[in-house]
Amino acid sequence: MELNKSTDTQAVVIRSYGQADAADTLAIFLAAVTETAAADYSPEQIQAWARPEARDLTTWHASMQERNSYVATVDGAPAGFSDVNSVGYIDMLFVAPRCQRQGVARQLIARVEAHARTAQLAELTADVSITARPFFERHGFTVEAEQHPVTGGVRLTNYKMKKKILDSAVCLSGQLACHTQDQANTVRDHLALHLALTRAEPGCRSFNVTATSDPLVWQVEERFEHEAAFATHQERVASSEWGQATSGIERRYSSTERFGATLTLGNNTTQLDVTASAIVH
Incomplete structure (x- = not known):
């Protein structure tokens, strides 16, 4: 999971994900992992995480639909995306590197949390990258555990994070x-x-x-x-x-x-x- 580190505000619009967003959101994911997260992970780890050769639009689209995904746009162009499932798990929150410092990540997490509150969920959880951890902490998430998942034979580091959202x-x-x-x-x-x-x-x-x-x-x-x-x-x-x-x-x-x-x-x-x-x- 990755995102921008921005605090600036621009005209960000959040809407539900649609099939036409598949190519753009996949491109955002790959750019965010290979560019933004490269400051905190080795080239070997980035390659194992991104796996561009293993991605196809059909599978990507189906997965995005299943996760109740949202797309952020700036001036009408896709700039980032996130999701939240029926039990409050956030699988992805990514922002295009070109759209940093435009408030995209903050708007996305606000929409995700609003959805969770409407659904009367008790908490939000996520497996958060090293790069994304400070952003999630600023938005009320706390670290439950440091994790070391293995992807493609490569050991990574992320954090199990949680935020209670009832009565806050x-x-x-x-x-x-x-x-x-x-x-x-x-x-x-x-x-x-x-x-x-x-x-x-x-x-x-x-x-x-x-x-x-x-x-x-x-x-x-x-x-x-x-x-x-x-x-x-x-x-x-x-x-x-x-x-x-x-x-x-x-x-x-x-x-x-x-x-x-x-x-x-x-x-x-x-x-x-x-x-x-x-x-x-």
């Missing part, structure tokens, strides 16, 4: 604190649209930014169904009109539960152990 709402509480009247005017000018767009996002349970007795300070209360929905919200906000207009305005948060991840609100980034984003279990 993300809650944030804090303040948006302006230091000048111009900043306060900027908030007032952009707030209505920001509220409407956020409340319309999949996975947003509630989102409120309300005035306080101080005309320069607003109270912020957010609740998202799960981490993937919150991460997708952050990506949208970072490149939005609101995010760009308010990037220099101070965010004040206090934590009720520490969680080792990074929170980005607008274009400001802080560590969650000093902010008020709590993972409620």
Whole structure:
């Protein structure tokens, strides 16, 4: 399993896999394994993993269909793919090397998790490559075991990883604190649209930014169904009109539960152990 290491956001569209995607997704798989993963595996391991001479479109297509696969596109062109089966196992998550730094992997994992939640699955599992492990850890997966499967007589290394997805709402509480009247005017000018767009996002349970007795300070209360929905919200906000207009305005948060991840609100980034984003279990 491989993917990009991107955090940037572009116009990524996720849709269900179809037969017409077979050739493109196979090409993405081969490119991701032979190029992206080459930093962490030897040429012998890459050859055993990719096995391009053993791949055919008919078998590939049948396997993709069985695994409930999704395709990510950028500007209409296939850029990556993933899947999740009926028990929450993710067999593949790959992104084309040319599409790194476009938010493709993050959008794919969000769709996979949304599917699992709709199906009321308790957890997601995956056998994750060395290269992909940091990405999965950033998205709430933990390592259950280091594994050494043998493919084509060659020993590889990957990790059995798991993520519990029931009752994992993300809650944030804090303040948006302006230091000048111009900043306060900027908030007032952009707030209505920001509220409407956020409340319309999949996975947003509630989102409120309300005035306080101080005309320069607003109270912020957010609740998202799960981490993937919150991460997708952050990506949208970072490149939005609101995010760009308010990037220099101070965010004040206090934590009720520490969680080792990074929170980005607008274009400001802080560590969650000093902010008020709590993972409620």
